[in-house]
Amino acid sequence: MSHVGYYCLMAVDRDHVLRSAAALLTHKATATLDEVARAAGISRATLHRHFAGREALVRALEALGIEECEAALDAARLEDGPAADAVRRLVRELEPAAGLLSFLYTENQLFEGEEQNEGWARLDERISALFRRGQLSGEFRIDLTPAWLTEALFGLIASGAYVVLSGRVAPKDFHHMIAELMLGGALRTESAEEPRNEES
C-alpha cells in the first residue's frame, strides 16, 4: 500500500499551497479562493480538498505564522547575552515570516472572535519576558512597558514588511531599520551605542 507516499505528498503539497497563499494574501488580502488556488498552481477543487474553506485556510496560515515565530524565538536564544543583541537576533530570525505576519496582523477576523489561538499569547509572553529582562538588567528604559514594546515590535515588523514590499526600502536594510529604530530610536546619541552596523 502507498500510504507513506500518499501522506508525504499531501504534506509537501499542503505546505507549498500554504506558502503560496501567504505570499499572495500578503499583498492582496481580499484575493479570491480561485486566485489563491491559481497562485499555488492548483485548481479551486484541489484547494478545497486541502482546506475546507477560507476560514480554514486563514486558520492554517495563522498556525503556520505562530509556528514560524516560535521557531524564530527558539533560534534567537532570547535568554542569552545582552538583551539588545537578543532583540537584534530576534528581528533577523523573524524576517522570513515578516510578510506572513503582516497579513495576519491585518486579518482582525482572528482577534475579534471569542476564541483566539493561544499561540499569540505564548509569543507575547516570551517576547515580553525578553524586554522585562532587559529592563531588570538596566539595558532598557523602564517607562515603556514590555507589553507595549512587544506590540511595537510586531507593528514595526509589519510596517517593515510593507515598506519593503512597496519597494521604498531595500530588503537588505530590513534588520537594521527595525532593530535599530526599536532599540535606539530616531535621535542621534553621543554614546557609541548603535552607530556600528552593516548599513548599506
Next chain:
Amino acid sequence: MSHVGYYCLMAVDRDHVLRSAAALLTHKATATLDEVARAAGISRATLHRHFAGREALVRALEALGIEECEAALDAARLEDGPAADAVRRLVRELEPAAGLLSFLYTENQLFEGEEQNEGWARLDERISALFRRGQLSGEFRIDLTPAWLTEALFGLIASGAYVVLSGRVAPKDFHHMIAELMLGGALRTESAEEPRNEES
C-alpha cells in the same frame, strides 16, 4: 426656501455618520452596512442616501482621515523648533485620528488599486521633510531613511491605537509610548535626553 437648513442638516449628519462608521469599523473592519447604519442611529436606506455604497463610504473615510491628518500636521507646526519636539507635537495632534488611521492602514483595498488618493503622498512628504530636517540639524541619526521613519511612525500609531483599544495600555500613555519609543528607542541612555516626561 429652506436650502440653508437643508445643506446644514445634511452636512452635520454626514459627518456624524462618518465618525460613527469610523469608530465601528476601527474595531470591526468587516462590519455590514446595516451594522454601520445602526451604529450611526440611522437606517440602511438613509445610509445609502449619504454614501452610494461601501466603496464610497470607505473613500469618504479615507478623505476624512487625510483631512484630519493634514489638520494635525498644521497644528503641530513641524517647521518650528527642535525636530524632536515637533515629533512629540505631531504624535499628540495625531492621537484623535489614530483609530481611524489604524482602520485605513489595514484597508489595503485603498493602496492596491491603480489610483490612490494623492493625499497620502502629501502627508508622507511633509513628515519625511520633518525627519530630513532633523537629520540635517544633527538631531536625528542618518542611517535610517526619512521614508522608513515616516512609515514607522504610522505603524507605531496604528499599533498604539490597537493596544489602547484592546485595553492593554491606558489611553493617557498614548503620546509618551509612541513619541518616546520613536525618538529614543528601547535602550536606556545616560544622556539626560528623554527621562523627563509625564509618565503615569
Next chain:
DNA sequence: CCCACGTGAGACATCAATGTCTCATTGCAG
C-alpha cells in the same frame, strides 16, 4: 390645514464568493 421632504421599514433583485457535486483525464503502481 396641507404639502413637501426626509426618513424607516421592508420587499425584491442582483452579484460575487463560496460550498458541493459530477465527470473525464492523467499518472503511477502492481
Next chain:
DNA sequence: CTGCAATGAGACATTGATGTCTCACGTGGG
C-alpha cells in the same frame, strides 16, 4: 495492461452582502 487515486474543469445551488425600489409615517413650514 489495468485499476486506483488525485487532479482539473466546470456545472449548479447556496449564501450573504449589497443595490434598488416602493410605501407609509411624521414633522415642519407655508
